[in-house]
Amino acid sequence: MIKKIAKSRWALPLTALLLIAAFSPAFGQEASDVVEAVEAVVTAAEPDEDFLALQTQYGVTFDFFTVSNLWTLIAAALVFIMHLGFATLEAGLTQSKNTVNILFKNVFVISMGLLTYAAYGFNGMYPGDFNGFFAVGSPITSADYGNTDFSYGGTGLCMTGWSDFIFQAMFAATAATIISGAVAERIKLPSFMVVGTVVVGLLYPISGSWKWGGGWLDGMGFYDFAGSSLVHAFGGFAALAAVMVLGPRKGKYLSGGRIKPILGHSMPLATIGVFLLFLGWFGFNGGSVLSAAPEAVSLVFVTTALAAAAGALSSILVSWTVIKKPDLSMALNGLLAGLVGITAGADSMGPWAAVLVGAIAGVIVVFAILFFDKIKIDDPVGAISVHGVCGIWGTVAAGIFGGYNVLTQIIGTLSVSVFAFVTTFVLCVIVKATMGLRVSEDEEAEGLDIGEHGQEAYPDFQVASKG
Amino acid sequence: MIKKIAKSRWALPLTALLLIAAFSPAFGQEASDVVEAVEAVVTAAEPDEDFLALQTQYGVTFDFFTVSNLWTLIAAALVFIMHLGFATLEAGLTQSKNTVNILFKNVFVISMGLLTYAAYGFNGMYPGDFNGFFAVGSPITSADYGNTDFSYGGTGLCMTGWSDFIFQAMFAATAATIISGAVAERIKLPSFMVVGTVVVGLLYPISGSWKWGGGWLDGMGFYDFAGSSLVHAFGGFAALAAVMVLGPRKGKYLSGGRIKPILGHSMPLATIGVFLLFLGWFGFNGGSVLSAAPEAVSLVFVTTALAAAAGALSSILVSWTVIKKPDLSMALNGLLAGLVGITAGADSMGPWAAVLVGAIAGVIVVFAILFFDKIKIDDPVGAISVHGVCGIWGTVAAGIFGGYNVLTQIIGTLSVSVFAFVTTFVLCVIVKATMGLRVSEDEEAEGLDIGEHGQEAYPDFQVASKG
């Protein structure tokens, strides 16, 4: 995904790269083709003043700009709905006594995420020219955000600054949402709010700037189309850190390595969540084309959908053979794994490569979930496996099937993951030491809904105690 | 929001106003700027026949027309989903014994709303030239609704008549839906159907025509971009009237001013509703630009999202400090309050003004809900506070931060609110006298699902009696 960097001198080559990638018919492609194509586009792209004039004469902007801008906004709305997807998925996979708390956290995260990103994150992540490692953020202003003559983003970016911002802002909150699921049912509300705010407001924009802001990872040719690393691996490893500091839910891991699963309270809610995430992903990946370029957007829709389908089927197959049962929650995680997996290279490979990438992600996620449970990392919704592990896989897969340097891809995804893990770990340790991270044992047993909110999610229904 | 009025001689100046507003970077703006801008656009907008010809030669319409028309349709679909949002929000915030009834009402309202608006409302609300106060409606016909050469709406309106209609129709049903939530759990089904039909079919188009139809409020310079007054305050005060005639639910207000809250039965349903409303609002506000003009639509997306976020956070803050608990239902209402608040001026202010408007709305709504409970106005979902009170705030805020005459704004919003209140009050009194408005005490105790529908919403689950 190429954002404000479009402003920099890399704009055209990268745009070209993007378009080429979209055309790339099959699994890989020669670097040479790319280079030529870059030339091609660079020369082709000199704007013809006459035509621009002709158009603007109607108070109408360059139509391709208008369409692309509109698509980016619609994509932002689709990414927004992913937050409802996360909210219902997390609520469905946790106990009914903690449902109000989960929902509250999700309402908070999207709201906080939008505001912090406007106040600091956006300009910290897209600073224009900077040292490549860190830039201080600043609030968005109205200056030139509304311009429609490319003066905001350069010819590479067919959208207004407003559209660029809102699309990016919807992404930002995702990081904290991923954590929210993993730490569910035991984290103190105020502590979560602090952690979430720091992660979204300060940390996410830093590693984001390394690539999408035109930082050092971008400089070395690292590729992450829509964020397998920058969004998902980041969120997944931040979640891992938080879970490690927080510890597992009481009663999950029994003596002698026995595991007593803590069941989610509503499979329909979980399924609604996954379908909404699937829907939103069309905006997440499709919108990351950053224009309505037909070939790119349509290819991305196809690879995204096929990878998701392959992920669901392969995880069904694996869980059926390994666990002996067609486990719905595994199928749901497999579908998401496929989506996370394709995100880094959705524009860079053909449909059957996408199927392969998704299918492998679906296999990985099942074993990852079993693995983390074995080492007592308690992740109620599987966020670490789905977003963290498959985020790394997706970034590597983009290298393998998308024709990018695999080593560079590995370096990139690891540096982002490690950054997310370390910083979040330190953050959680500090919060734990100062305000405390975990609710009391009694509150955990009684549920956070009563404890933190004094509310019940389903007051009309008779609840069953686990035998 | 400027609709068919675009046909009238005001078309261009107003379109200009709209575009200018969109550009307006910061809090306010000088009337003088506007005037100049108007000139500018008026002159700029003479269509160049050659270009139009060139385009239409492909059986392809003027592309900007095509994009704008498409956006309006997508926006209509987004507004449609708000009706699911209302349905789940209202169902979630009421008891499970009345859930079938709530859902049924919502299915009825959208269906009835679409048909009555097609049969009467649309042409009553957009009569073209009329006395400015009232026009008799008529059914839509196919005549010229399909034209794509501006012959339907004039150069100011880049869409077909069909698109104009369907977008407006989705708005219309909203009014009745707002009432539906406030009168829930005690109103007779047939009586509600009558009230709802009259409100949507006859009353809403009248006050709507005052502004969007080019009536007297429009003449005096009143501004209501997407309907803080014309849709939300209208619905909210119609709801207030209905609730006053109907009376509170049995057992809510105890002797000695004590209040026994009647809990909603599903917080997940309520939360799903609010997220869907948020999503739909991108179409509600974004589509009200009535074109795909990049700067306007993208600014509206940003102000809408930021105001919603600010509303949620400020209401969380207030409820936490005032009620001592982070109340999820208050956070949800706060988010909606922010959306209602920004609706009148979403295109007329910068992002930080939008944050301020939303934040204030989030504070207002909490106190409004507490206030109405104190004076025994029983509104199960907070519709009166969210849509009524914050609708007024939003209209005034558009004046303060959008550079419109505040006095005019106040006159406008009050006349719409008073009109809605008085007419609905009279209507409900008549219905009460003739067919009765309220179900029997026994039915209210047993629930309207069995009483009105002979159905249960959750037959499989064991219900808990309130201790």
Added chain:
Amino acid sequence: MIKKIAKSRWALPLTALLLIAAFSPAFGQEASDVVEAVEAVVTAAEPDEDFLALQTQYGVTFDFFTVSNLWTLIAAALVFIMHLGFATLEAGLTQSKNTVNILFKNVFVISMGLLTYAAYGFNGMYPGDFNGFFAVGSPITSADYGNTDFSYGGTGLCMTGWSDFIFQAMFAATAATIISGAVAERIKLPSFMVVGTVVVGLLYPISGSWKWGGGWLDGMGFYDFAGSSLVHAFGGFAALAAVMVLGPRKGKYLSGGRIKPILGHSMPLATIGVFLLFLGWFGFNGGSVLSAAPEAVSLVFVTTALAAAAGALSSILVSWTVIKKPDLSMALNGLLAGLVGITAGADSMGPWAAVLVGAIAGVIVVFAILFFDKIKIDDPVGAISVHGVCGIWGTVAAGIFGGYNVLTQIIGTLSVSVFAFVTTFVLCVIVKATMGLRVSEDEEAEGLDIGEHGQEAYPDFQVASKG
């Protein structure tokens, strides 16, 4: 709906037909008009190389192509969400002990549908020139799917091959989903997976090719805009066959013709499903225009919405008078009936004809449901009545109100329905003989969630045994 056939010599005339239909103001139209119009467009559509050149000079494709392609993709996303609609509708109208199974089936169906359609169905359904009755499918390749210069689909098709594929693929899975609801609560999971895969992978593309692939039905002038027959009647009659082989749920039909209804467990889930289906239908019908042509798409939005509304109201009216109660589940089915009914002619009639078509569908569906219950065809969700019966009605209605030869319409819809019924019947008989079709009595009593998946949908809630 005209798809790849656009490649064939029929492209322009049919495109014209489509556009004309869209303009058709009132109920019917003369064949003569059509002919003239066809001429008109054919001549008008010679592409002006200069303009194309002018545009592509910016690495920007012909804008109308871009917009149309984008709309097709957004429509595909809307059709995708229909699968969540089906999942929640089916889950809501069945018992909580079978909810995991229903959800699992729906996750499987969409995933399997996308992959089989990519591997075989798409090219089997749109083979280009073929014998008109059957063509062997093949996997999609990247060859020319990404072209944006009309080289993929010809001037008649303003989209890339990717967009064409993904839009079609979302349709395909629908067929199996329709069956899934009708056979719910008693079919063996593996057997369903086999049946569903064969139906979506092999059977659906065959009858689909007869019309949309340019086969024999298309040759004889049969018209089915968005699939009242090819998708809905097909799915409905396949479902009928499956139900007949499978038999009713134990305990539904008692001695002496008495019926003991088996209640759905969640009306909110069912209602969410229907609203999501309504939303998705804007993409299902609107996207079937296969371009962003303003008049066609906007007319389709209007007819679709009004038919749905009319279907809901008429079924409410009928159920209220016939069954004496305003039955929510009937209102929901009525709304869907209206949507299925308008699907074949959504682009070919004016708004009031659409209202009539929808209203009649709403009446038909109520009696159809009562009828099938009387003859002991046990369809938990009413899929056979909604999709099968109303699918036929819609196809005939397209003839009556859309100006197509009614006899041809009848021949077309019956041949598709009979084909679906016979082939699925044989398929189910074979599956029954080989792997068995139905779960054991004990498993049916205990529920398929425990039996097939070893999981519960709502482990936290106390379940009530039916008295």
Added chain:
Amino acid sequence: MKLVKAIIKPFKLEEVKEALSEIGVEGMTVTEVKGFGRQKGHTEIYRGSEYTVDFLPKVMVDVAVGEDIVGKVVEAIKSAAKTGKIGDGKIFVIPIEEAVRIRTDESGEGAI
């Protein structure tokens, strides 16, 4: 000691609880039950087919009390739960041979 088992209409629970508190009963255990009796259920409808719901929601209140106040307790429940309409419910008195308070090991009347 006796176990007073009362089956009442759900919306009467609050009043019964208050009536018992007034006469000094400090504890009770409540169970959601379904009742079948003279009060006939209502017919409901689903997708066109009617069916009757025989079992009506009731609440069962179990109160363990000392011999001495059994009469008062029964009285209190009776007057609090009465609507006079069919379906008001029943009160059964069952002997308790031993009672223990888990927290304190107290037993006998002192445990109640």
Added chain:
Amino acid sequence: MKLVKAIIKPFKLEEVKEALSEIGVEGMTVTEVKGFGRQKGHTEIYRGSEYTVDFLPKVMVDVAVGEDIVGKVVEAIKSAAKTGKIGDGKIFVIPIEEAVRIRTDESGEGAI
């Protein structure tokens, strides 16, 4: 009077109710319960980890009857609830010292 307490399989409730009606029992109270016994629960699976559900859904039927028909009632329940498979359940007979019909103040056998 006696309180006949039967714990049965849920899907047998309908038959038991009819059997009781036939022998003239006009009322009963039903409670959803979970049973633990010789009939072992099944193992379920969630996200890869297995666990056993020991408690199985059962239904408890409480019927207060006069001395005279206790035997008939037990018989009726027994034959109606029997499947012969493990887990059919139990019937306990408990003494009732007093019974009251709330609506009418009737007491003793007349109250049932």
Added chain:
Amino acid sequence: MKLVKAIIKPFKLEEVKEALSEIGVEGMTVTEVKGFGRQKGHTEIYRGSEYTVDFLPKVMVDVAVGEDIVGKVVEAIKSAAKTGKIGDGKIFVIPIEEAVRIRTDESGEGAI
């Protein structure tokens, strides 16, 4: 025979079940109940108005046992269910005059 009726804290159910199994009790019936007692409920809040929840979730365990082991059973439950905190609950012992195993027609102690 006796019916030992124990009202305990929900999260103690598992331990009580194990304690009973250990002393050879092969069956029990569990009911979700709401308890009212010395342990006061908490106040909740909804849309700005406070209210108190008097009834707390408890679990009722019914165990039918032979005379001989009643003491042991009560002991087992007591020690397993005790937290020492208010709200631990009660145990009541009620006489059973007859017991029947539906599946086998066995009756008396053998039925348990």
